[in-house]
Amino acid sequence: MSQTRAAGRIERPAAASTPSHGTPLTPATARAKPLRHSRGAVLVMVAPFAVMFAAFFIAPIVYAINDSLFSTKASGLGFGAPEKTFVLFDNYAAALGNASFRESLGRLLAFAAIEVPLMVVTAVALALLIDSASARLPRLFRVVFFIPYGVPGVIAALLWGFLYIPATSPILQILSSLGIDLNPLDTDSILFAIANIALWGFAGYNMLILIAALNAVPSELYEAAKIDGASEWAITWRIKLPLVRPSVILITVFTIIGTLQLFVEPLVLRPLTTAISSDYTPNLAAYNQSFSQGNPNLAAAMAVLVALLGFAFSFGFLRLVNRRGDRAW
Amino acid sequence: MVRTSRPIRQPLTSTLVVNGVLAIAALYFLLPILWVLVAATKSPGELFSSFGLWFTDSPQAWQNITNVFTQDGGIFTSWVLNSILYSAAGALAATVLSAACGYAIAKFPFKGRELLFSIILGGVLVPATVIALPLYFLLNAVDLTGTYWSVLLPSMVSPFGVYLARIHANAAVPDEILEAARIDGAGDLRIFGAIAARMMTPALVTIFLFQFVTIWNNYLLPLVMLSETRTFPLTLGLTLWNSQTQRDPAFYQLVVTGSALSAILLVALMIGLQRFWKADLTAGATKG
Incomplete structure (x- = not known):
């Protein structure tokens, strides 16, 4: 078992990163095997950064774009929750105006x-x-x-x-x-x-x-x-x-x-x-x-x-x- | 690669012109630092009445330094320590996170890898100001604004670090070694931690230093996030003092001496770590 696993892994890098030398493998064999073996490890290595990146880069950008399409108005005399209305590009027009x-x-x-x-x-x-x-x-x-x-x-x-x-x-x-x-x-x-x-x-x-x-x-x-x-x-x-x-x-x-x-x-x-x-x-x-x-x-x-x-x-x-x-x- | 043997004969005029221009440039880059070092030895009054690039008859550097460290109950020390904490902890976490991610992107052909990398690269191009303002409202919603975490957590993300790590993992970690380690039965995580990370050390040091200086120099993020002066980094603290100069001119000297001290601190750090700055990595990156 461990031997076939190792063998499967040996072939992968040759196909993935240096296709020019070594025996070219069909994409199917080149991908399927190693992925199955290293998926957990890849997840452990990629996920922490990806989660932080999503939280501190993507989320603020999405928030900003979303926010820019709304307008917040205090309701009534300023009591109660402010009202959020969708205004599309009004804020952009206001900025450029x-x-x-x-x-x-x-x-x-x-x-x-x-x-x-x-x-x-x-x-x-x-x-x-x-x-x-x-x-x-x-x-x-x-x-x-x-x-x-x-x-x-x-x-x-x-x-x-x-x-x-x-x-x-x-x-x-x-x-x-x-x-x-x-x-x-x-x-x-x-x-x-x-x-x-x-x-x-x-x-x-x-x-x-x-x-x-x-x-x-x-x-x-x-x-x-x-x-x-x-x-x-x-x-x-x-x-x-x-x-x-x-x-x-x-x-x-x-x-x-x-x-x-x-x-x-x-x-x-x-x-x-x-x-x-x-x-x-x-x-x-x-x-x-x-x-x-x-x-x-x-x-x-x-x-x-x-x-x-x-x-x-x-x-x-x-x-x-x-x-x-x-x-x- | 490095051309060690320089030609012996160079025309005298070209030597004079080249080195003359370099010397003038050196003066330009050193001028503000020389000025602040001299200014830090003056009394608040002399600051505005004496020639900027020379000492006065009664230098009082020690007096000024004591003032900086005792003002507002020794808050300057807190600012220095905060800056070191934000920069060192943030850069360390950023290095680990981006090294692992960059290495995985370089070595494992997982699904969506190129898309992920493109999105991360796009992150390099997003202005920090676009992120800082909305981030305040996001972190405010989870009650994190005003805490150390509000500055630390965002500082741990370095898209440029992932980019450098990927390039360097491709260049410095041969697939043959990974294969050999796998045959010996090592798991992918252990291979990364014990073998690949060691081979990537120059890149890791570079990522750490880039991020350290980026966090050290950051102003907008702490400005947006922090309100309690005890949690301020140096940059924010010195501008706080600077904003009080209108009220009390004595603050000018505090700002000057504080700037001088922080400049000395960083310049010493930069020169000490000079040999670790491998800008080669960024250059190699563009050739691929």
Whole structure:
């Protein structure tokens, strides 16, 4: 009995994961036997995560979508249970009909237009510089660039806040003594000031992903290119960049998702400037609707809109890069 | 793989330009940290009246640190311990859960496996803010809001961890070894616990560290869930102090010194664990 069981199991991985070598099995024999044997084990391994994922990821999303389709009204004089009525897309219409929410969406798009290219270009540039043959102490630089990733976004925003006001900022003090008066927290420059905080925090992390991809490139490729007379510059553009393209796409998608969640930085900088309103980003607006305006249904619609925007941008971007050239992932 | 032998001759100008740019970038990344370390030695008054990047004649770092730890009955210590508790316990549970799930997805062709994996991957793309707000109402319905669990439980789920575990189980755990263990009569759970988990150690450490930093840096979830200041993590606690600066400017120095201490804590942790950060895993993931 135990022997046939073992034999059944031996065949399975060959068919399941490496169909190219070994004797190909018919799907029926390949699947039926091992499944029967390991079903309990698979359940024990998969179920805990699946249950937690369902409870803390799927359920809130379902709840939010459901909530966004209803409206809660206090009945009568506010006594008794509030009444829930199905309103379909009324909350979405209300969100999009609200001028300040539309403004916050526009602001978020403007911010993404600044932040995403800035982040990707910086991360790629830093990774290529550290990877270049001319770099001294590449390990030291790698650690230094990565350090801000460990500083929470809230604390990063607090620190940069001090560096953005003339009373405490050494940079503004030096510039001012040179006759240049800057105010990063002005309405005109506030988005750049926020973009800088996000760049500071995450550029090193993204750079690390790219460096790992660069390290995986076989060195023979560079040797061959050098023998063919390629310059360092040509190697960078013609070999390194195309080879790390999938990683560049990965960090771009992560940056898009992260960018659209903008919440903490404006929240922390708000007391320092009049350029940031309480509904400055869609997430701030949703938070306020939920916890100070007491309208969680509208908040849910706003949150879902931000998520849809994130999906649309991520998949749009992936389609765009996958159409040009081969599929990335 | 790692190019150990660097070419000896590089044009001088290119060396100068490359290292010059790297040095400027290093200054940029270190600037806020240097500033806060210097600022933490100043009196509240000097904070706003002296040059930001240099010490004053009468540094009072020790005085400031004492103030941070004695303010509000030593609540700062609670915040540090809470942050460590949330991050360590959450990351540990997340590592075990996602390692088991990722390994099973990689090694067992069970029904609905690809669908499950796609749904989990989709979870990576969902903004945390979309989840945090409705999660408050869900946990409120079962009376969990305001408790340690309201932050701990959601922190134990890492879809990205499952993704990393699957990729790494495919790459680092050869099927031949699993077959051999099965012939020796080991059950699938024992094979995972005793053999596969050990071979996946680099991935497990990476998942742990990613999740640790994610929880440590999290702000929105505790902001939504917690109301009792004793249960706050550092991020929430420091913003609480920051919100009181309007009322009492002395809080500025508390915020600055508290930020400096928490930055030192994490920077020490990051540098100490530097060799465990295997970003290679994420890079390998995109090549498959």
